Every structure is written in C-alpha cells, then in structure tokens.
Amino acid sequence: MLQVNFIRENKTLVTEGLKKRNFNNPEILDEILKTDDLRKQSQRQLDDILAQSNKAAKEIGALMQQGKREEAEKAKTAVAELKAQSNQLKEQLNQANTDLENLLFQVPNQPNALVPAGNTDEDNEVFKAWDKPMPTLPEGSQPHWELTKKYDIIDFELGVKITGAGFPVYKGQGARLQRALIQFFLDEAIAAGYVEYIPPLIVNEASGRGTGSLPDKEGQMYYIGKDDFYLIPTAEVPVTNIYRDVILDTKDFPVKMCSYTPCFRREAGSYGAHVRGLNRLHQFDKVEIVRLEHPDRSYAALDEMLAHVEMLLGKLELPFRILRLCGGDLSFASALTYDFEIYSAAQERWLEVSSVSNFETFQSNRMKCRYKDENRKNHLVHTLNGSALALPRIVAGLLENHQTPEGIVIPKALRPYTGFDMIK
RNA sequence: GGAGAAGUGGCAGAGCGGUUGAAUGCACUGGUCUUGAAAACCAGCGUAGGUGUGAGCCUACCGGGGGUUCGAAUCCCUCCUUCUCCGCCA
Numbered sequence: 166m167l168q169v170n171f172i173r174e175n176k177t178l179v180t181e182g183l184k185k186r187n188f189n190n191p192e193i194l195d196e197i198l199k200t201d202d203l204r205k206q207s208q209r210q211l212d213d214i215l216a217q218s219n220k221a222a223k224e225i226g227a228l229m230q231q232g233k234r235e236e237a238e239k240a241k242t243a244v245a246e247l248k249a250q251s252n253q254l255k256e257q258l259n260q261a262n263t264d265l266e267n268l269l270f271q272v273p274n275q276p277n278a279l280v281p282a283g284n285t286d287e288d289n290e291v292f293k294a295w296d297k298p299m300p301t302l303p304e305g306s307q308p309h310w311e312l313t314k315k316y317d318i319i320d321f322e323l324g325v326k327i328t329g330a331g332f333p334v335y336k337g338q339g340a341r342l343q344r345a346l347i348q349f350f351l352d353e354a355i356a357a358g359y360v361e362y363i364p365p366l367i368v369n370e371a372s373g374r375g376t377g378s379l380p381d382k383e384g385q386m387y388y389i390g391k392d393d394f395y396l397i398p399t400a401e402v403p404v405t406n407i408y409r410d411v412i413l414d415t416k417d418f419p420v421k422m423c424s425y426t427p428c429f430r431r432e433a434g435s436y437g438a439h440v441r442g443l444n445r446l447h448q449f450d451k452v453e454i455v456r457l458e459h460p461d462r463s464y465a466a467l468d469e470m471l472a473h474v475e476m477l478l479g480k481l482e483l484p485f486r487i488l489r490l491c492g493g494d495l496s497f498a499s500a501l502t503y504d505f506e507i508y509s510a511a512q513e514r515w516l517e518v519s520s521v522s523n524f525e526t527f528q529s530n531r532m533k534c535r536y537k538d539e540n541r542k543n544h545l546v547h548t549l550n551g552s553a554l555a556l557p558r559i560v561a562g563l564l565e566n567h568q569t570p571e572g573i574v575i576p577k578a579l580r581p582y583t584g585f586d587m588i589k
Numbered sequence: 590g591g592a593g594a595a596g597u598g599g600c601a602g603a604g605c606g607g608u609u610g611a612a613u614g615c616a617c618u619g620g621u622c623u624u625g626a627a628a629a630c631c632a633g634c635g636u637a638g639g640u641g642u643g644a645g646c647c648u649a650c651c652g653g654g655g656g657u658u659c660g661a662a663u664c665c666c667u668c669c670u671u672c673u674c675c676g677c678c679a
Contacts, residue, residue, distance in 0.1 A: 208639050212648040219648090222660040226607045229659095241659045248659085412636090533636095541618085543636085 166269040166377070166531050168545075169201045182275040185492035187284055190271075197268045204261035211254040218247040270380055274527040276492055277501035283491030292503060293487040300484060300510045300566050308511045309561040310442030312568060313339065316588050319560075321442070331432065331440075331447035338588045342563075342575075343450060345582030346556055347425050350452035350477065354553055357473055359423035359454050364403035366426055367394045372406040375532040377498035377524075387429050396429035400453035401550045405528060408457055412543060413536040419466060420457035423553070425450065443557035444516065450556040456549045457534065460525070463547035467501065467523045470551045474505055474519050477554055480578035483562050484508040486515065500525045507558065511565035516558040521551030564588075 172179050172194055183191050221244045228237040281290045313319035318339025324332040335343050355361055373379035373395050378386065387396035397403055404424045413420070428451050432440070439445060454473070458466045471487065478485045490502040499522040506515035526545035529535070535543040567574045572589030580586050 205639070208648080212639060215649085216647055218659080222658095223608060225659045229607080237659080244659045541634085 166266075166527065167272055167275060168526070168530055169197060169265070169269070171275075172197060172272075173201070179275060183272070185276050185280060185282055186273055186495060187493045188273060193268060193271060197265065197272070200261055200265045200268060204258065204265055207254055207258040207261055211251060211258055214247055214251045214254060218244055218251060221247070273495075273497045274500050274524065276495055277523070277525075279489065279501055280495060281489060281491045284493035285491075286494050288491040289488040289494055289504070290491065291486060292489040295484045295486045295508065297484065299508060302510045302566075302568065303570060305570075306511055306565070306568050308442065309509075309564040312564045312573065313442070316573070318342070318588060319443070329447070331445070333443070333446065338583075338585065339560075341583055341585075342560065342588070343556060345579055345584075346554075346559060347450060347452060349579055349582045350553055351423065351425055353473070353477060353480075354423035354452060354454055357421075359421040362400075362404055362407070362422055362424045364397075364400060364407070364424055364426065366397050366403075366429075368397055368403050368406070369394055372402055372409070375406045375409045376402050376528050377531060378402055381497045384433055385431055387431060397426060398430050399428050399451065399552075400424040400426040401455060404453065404455045405548055405550065406532065408534045408546075409532040411534055413457070413534070413546060415459065415536055415538060417536070418457070418459045418462065422455045423452060424455070425452045427451075428555075443561045446557055452553055454551050454553045457529075458547045458549060459536065460544070460547050463523050463525065463549060464501075466547075466549055467503075467521065470521045470549065470553075471503055474521060474551060474553050478505065478507065478518075480576065481559065481563065482576040483559070483566060485518075496520075496522065498522075498524050498527045500527065505554075507562040507566075509558075509562055509565050511568070512561075516561060518558045518562070519552040519554050522549060524548045524550075 167179070176194060176198075179194060180191055183194075221240060225237050225240045225244070228234075228240065281288065283289065307315070310321070313321075316338065318335065318337055320334045320336055321330075323334040324330075327334065351361060367389065370379060370393060373386070378398060379395075382398065386398050389395065403426075404422050407422070408420065427448055429448055430446075432445055432447060454470060456463075456466050456470070475485075475487075485505055485507045488504045488506060490496075490499075490504060495502055502520055502522040504517050505519035505521070506517050508514075509516050525547050528548045529545040532548075534546050534548070536546050537543055563576070564573055567576070572587040575583050575586050575588070
C-alpha cells in the first residue's frame with residue numbers, strides 16, 4: 166500500500182496516477198488524508214491523557230511509599246476521570262487506524278512514469294517486438310489440445326474426473342517434459358545467482374496481505390476456511406513474505422530468490438476459447454524469481470530480470486515479444502510491469518508466459534520490509550518478481566510451434582533434461 | 590489427539606505489581622591507545638506513532654489479543670508458537 170505521507174506530499178501526482186489506471190474513486194485520497202488527520206488528532210489527545218495519568222500513577226506510588234494513604238486514595242479518584250477519557254480516545258484511535266488501513270488497501274500502486282496510458286490489453290505498448298520471421302507450420306498442424314491427445318501426454322478429461330476442469334493430468338513424456346522444464350528453469354535461475362527456496366504452498370492471511378494478494382485478489386485464491394489459510398496463487402506470496410518484518414543491512418542487497426511451486430487459481434469468471442487446453446488452469450507449475458533491492462537499484466534489477474526471461478525463451482526457441490503494460494492493465498500492486506508473450510502459431514495468437522514487475526515500496530510497506538542506511542535510518546526496500554517461467558503456455562508453445570509430421574521436436578537446451586529429443 | 594513446561598532487545602539471560610524500554614554478558618558501530626592488529630578503556634547501540642526548524646520531548650511495544658489495577662514484562666482470560674512425555678503416522 167502507499168504511504169500516507171507520500172499521498173499527502175504528492176497528491177497531484179497520485180491523482181494523475183489513479184487516473185492513468187482508470188481508478189474510479191479518486192475522492193478516496195481526500196478521505197485518506199482526512200482520516201489520517203483524525204488519527205493524528207486522536208493520537209495527540211490520547212498521548213496527552215496517558216502522560217497525565219502516568220504522572221499521577223507515579224505520584225500515587227510515591228505517596229503510598231511515604232505512607233500517606235489518604236492522599237493516595239484521593240489522587241486515585243482523580244485518575245478515574247482520565248481513565249474514562251483515555252478509553253474513549255483509544256477506541257477512537259483504533260477506529261481511525263482500521264478505517265485508514267481499509268482505505269489505503271483500496272488504493273493501487275502509483276504507476277511508473279513509463280507506464281503508458283490506456284484501459285485494456287489493447288493499449289499495452291509493444292516494448293520489444295519479434296523481429297525475426299514468424300514460424301510457419303506444416304500442413305495439417307494442430308493446436309496443443311489436439312496434440313496432447315494425439316501423443317497421449319496430457320489428459321484433460323481425466324483431470325475433470327479426479328478434480329474438475331483446469332486440473333490436467335500429465336502423463337509419460339508429458340510428465341517428463343514438465344519436470345524437465347522445472348529443472349531447466351531452476352538451474353538457469355540458480356546460475357544467475359538466485360537462491361532456491363521450497364516454500365509452503367499454503368499461507369496464512371498475514372502473508373496474503375503482505376504481497377497485496379489480499380484483499381485485492383481474495384476471490385482468486387482457494388481458501389481453506391477450516392484453518393483460515395489460502396492456497397498460493399504464485400510462489401511470490403510465500404517467498405516474498407520470507408522477508409516480512411525484516412530489517413536488512415545495505416550489504417544484504419541484492420536479495421535474489423527463486424522457487425518452483427504449483428500455483429492455484431480459482432479463475433472465477435473465465436470462460437470461452439481463451440481457457441481451452443493449457444491456456445488457463447486452476448493448478449499449474451511455475452518457477453518464480455523474486456528480488457529485494459535498494460530503491461536506487463530496483464529498475465536496473467528489473468532490466469536484469471527481463472534479460473533473464475529473454476534468455477530462457479531464446480533457449481527454448483520460441484518467438485516472443487515484450488509488452489509494457491498500460492495503466493488499465495497494470496496489476497494492483499505493480500508500479501511497472503512487462504509481460505512476455507510467445508506466439509502460438511497453431512492458435513495464431515500471443516500467449517502470456519511471464520510477467521515481470523517492480524512493486525517499489527508497495528509490498529514492502531505492507532510487509533514492513535526495510536533496510537538500514539549508513540545513518541542507521543530505516544527505509545522501505547523495493548520488491549520485484551517475475552515468472553521464469555510459467556509452464557502451461559510454454560508447453561503449449563513448444564508443442565504447437567515445434568510440431569512436425571514426425572513428432573514434436575524438443576529444443577536443444579532442454580534435451581539434457583528430457584532425455585529425449587522428440588515427443589512421438 | 591492427550592498430559593506437562595516455556596515464550597523478554599541481534600543472541601544469551603536477569604527481572605515476577607511501582608521511578609524498568611527493561612540489569613548483565615556477548616555481538617555490532619564510533620573513538621582512545623598501537624607501526625598494524627589484538628587486548629584494554631570510553632561512548633553509542635530496538636521499533637513505531639505524535640510533536641518541534643532543531644537538540645529534544647511525549648506515547649506505545651517484554652509471542653498476539655483482551656482483562657484486573659491509580660500503576661503490569663510481572664496477576665487473570667484467550668489464541669498462537671516452541672520444547673518434553675504419551676498416542677498415531679508418510
């Protein structure tokens with residue numbers, strides 16, 4: 166969430182930022198400032214009363230020790246009045262605090278100046294286009310949901326039987342390909358200096374709030390009501406929260422973490438051709454990279470992450486482009502996001518396979534993740550993350566783009582991991 | 590799942606109703622000393638909110654939340670976590 170003081174000092178800028186995002190309730194900023202004023206006022210009054218009552222309590226203590234019982238009793242009755250006042254103020258302060266937090270939770274992150282204006286994915290800016298020839302497929306080529314059937318490597322119907330739609334079953338070479346990709350992505354991340362983590366796949370509410378997934382994406386997450394837990398929608402949630410309530414030293418930067426996890430998303434409201442096959446699943450595998458950076462370095466880190474993902478796609482021999490998301494398409498917590506899309510020749514459309522974002526201090530403010538500068542002053546860190554990569558659409562792309570009459574050709578870089586060079 | 594014990598600053602560890610944000614030790618930072626280092630000595634060393642140009646001052650925080658009391662790290666309730674024993678189990 167944004168810091169109140171940031172809103173206070175940059176109200177015009179924040180208003181413009183909200184406009185860029187098509188945020189429908191810019192009046193909320195005034196409400197926030199008003200609530201914060203009330204909070205401060207209550208705090209002041211309460212502190213004043215408490216200071217008085219602390220002083221009185223000490224005096225009573227002194228009187229008791231001197232054996233002046235009657236005077237002490239008299240002083241006690243005087244304090245009762247203060248007590249009543251402080252209780253009321255405490256309540257008022259608590260209310261102001263929760264009101265303020267609820268309001269702040271509704272405000273999305275301030276978009277970076279580079280974020281283009283626009284409402285929908287149509288308005289995203291092509292940051293890097295595919296400048297090589299598009300793949301051409303042989304006669305009779307098929308979309309991946311046919312190919313998976315043909316080679317018997319992913320069974321969607323079986324997943325429906327066991328669980329429901331969006332929970333495919335990987336089989337034989339399909340399962341092996343899945344495992345190979347995970348291993349490949351992890352090895353590449355580790356080679357790039359990311360430390361591997363295997364986190365819990367279920368998180369508590371505090372963690373969900375830490376990354377801004379709650380309350381924003383509440384409906385997207387599977388909720389385990391009995392224990393008040395959530396299935397993770399991405400490794401970002403547990404991994405970023407490793408550093409919740411942590412104060413780093415400047416020498417700890419950069420913090421680079423990577424993690425493979427299954428991801429669980431309810432995807433309520435999704436329908437149609439766009440969810441066909443592997444295009445949108447309730448459970449899928451992903452390798453995520455997460456970084457904590459000094460604010461001065463975070464955008465350089467973002468560039469490094471882009472280069473990393475580019476490299477992966479290059480090794481997988483998939484045509485891709487990079488989009489810079491417009492204000493309307495930018496996720497709630499992000500300041501700047503680049504999406505990677507690979508081209509699916511069989512479906513004749515672009516598929517999003519990675520999203521790389523800088524959240525600046527939006528998450529760290531919620532998580533209270535800070536660093537101590539040279540003058541021992543605390544500041545919020547910048548957090549970043551990106552998929553490197555999400556598997557299902559990569560698999561879709563590999564199957565579709567690399568299909569030949571003889572079978573599906575595995576890219577060279579992946580062969581040491583699959584142990585075969587063709588799916589047939 | 591059942592029965593006990595415990596949760597204090599970066600760590601260790603006092604305090605068990607009054608002036609304790611918290612002794613002491615270690616670690617850490619700055620300084621003195623030294624050719625350099627170590628040792629020794631001196632000083633500093635938590636987080637957050639409020640207030641002030643500032644030094645500073647005020648308030649809160651001893652696992653979380655609530656309560657008793659003029660006053661709580663200290664007493665009570667509740668939740669969480671850890672440890673020990675028993676049971677169950679991949």
